[in-house]
Amino acid sequence: MNQTHFLEQFExxxxxxxxxxxxxxxxxxxxxxxxxxxxxxxxxxxxxVGALLAGSELDVNLVISPAIGGVLMGYEASRQLGVPNIFxxxxxxxxxxxxxxxxxxxxxxxxxxxxxTTGGSVKEVLALVEQAGAKAVAVGVLVDRSGGKADFGVxxxxxxxxxxxxxxxxxxxxxxxxxxxxxxGSRELSK
Ligand SMILES: [Zn+2]
Numbered sequence: 393m394n395q396t397h398f399l400e401q402f403e404x405x406x407x408x409x410x411x412x413x414x415x416x417x418x419x420x421x422x423x424x425x426x427x428x429x430x431x432x433x434x435x436x437x438x439x440x441v442g443a444l445l446a447g448s449e450l451d452v453n454l455v456i457s458p459a460i461g462g463v464l465m466g467y468e469a470s471r472q473l474g475v476p477n478i479f480x481x482x483x484x485x486x487x488x489x490x491x492x493x494x495x496x497x498x499x500x501x502x503x504x505x506x507x508x509t510t511g512g513s514v515k516e517v518l519a520l521v522e523q524a525g526a527k528a529v530a531v532g533v534l535v536d537r538s539g540g541k542a543d544f545g546v547x548x549x550x551x552x553x554x555x556x557x558x559x560x561x562x563x564x565x566x567x568x569x570x571x572x573x574x575x576x577g578s579r580e581l582s583k
Contacts (some may be wrong), residue, residue, distance in 0.1 A: 396444060398440060398552055405429055405436070408554065411575045412566040420564040423556040424576040427506040427535060431464040435480065441468040444532055444551045452502040456480060456521065457497070458513035462505040469504050469532060480517050487516035496523030503544075507535045511542040512550050 399490060407429035413421050431437045448471040457466030459481035470477030478493035489495065501521050505514050514531055521528045528546050536550035538544060559565065567573070 395552055412571040413576045414573050417419050417557065418475045420561055420566060421556050421558050422566055425500055425556065430534060435510045438467050440534055440551055442490055445469065445472055446551060447551045448530065450502055452500045452531055454499050454501045455504060456501055456517055457504045461507065465504045465506050465534060466528065469502065486563060487520060487528060489520065495521060495524035499526040499530050501526050502530055502532055504532045507537055507540050508533050511538060511544065534552040
C-alpha cells in the first residue's frame, strides 16, 4: 500500500479535508487535518501503523510518545513491534515521565507521534531519552507536515507527507477567489 492509498483514505474518512478554512491561529488554509480520526477506527489505525513500520526494520525494545497526540500511536506501534510502550506528558509545562514510567540506560527506543509540524514535543521526548542514557533509534510519525524541515538527528519515518499552506487573512488566494470559508470540522464542504 502506497502513499496514494492512504491519502485517499484520509480524505474519505475526512481526516484530511480540502476547502477553505479559518484555523484557530486566525490564518486561512486550503486544508485541515485531524489525525485523531485515524484512531477512531482501530483496524485502519493498525493498517496505517503497520505500513509505517513495514519498511523500517527497527531494532528497538521500547516505544515512547508525547501525550496526547502520540499515545494511541505509541500503543499500536508497540503492539505491532511486541515491545513495551510508555508516554511522556507535560507537568507544569515540562515534558516528564509519570505513572511509574521510566527509561533505562542502553534501551533502544522508537519515538512516535501522530503529526509533526515543528516537532517540538518530539524533541522534548528525545531529550528525555538522551538524559536517561537510552538511544533513540528513529522517530515514526503518521503525518509529516514539516515540509522536510523536521530534523531530529535520527531517521524520521512517516506514512504521509502533507503540506497545508496557511495564509494571512488579507493575503489569502482562496478569499480572492471568493470561496466561502468555514471552520475546520464542518462537513458540508467535503463532498
Ligand atoms: Zn481565506
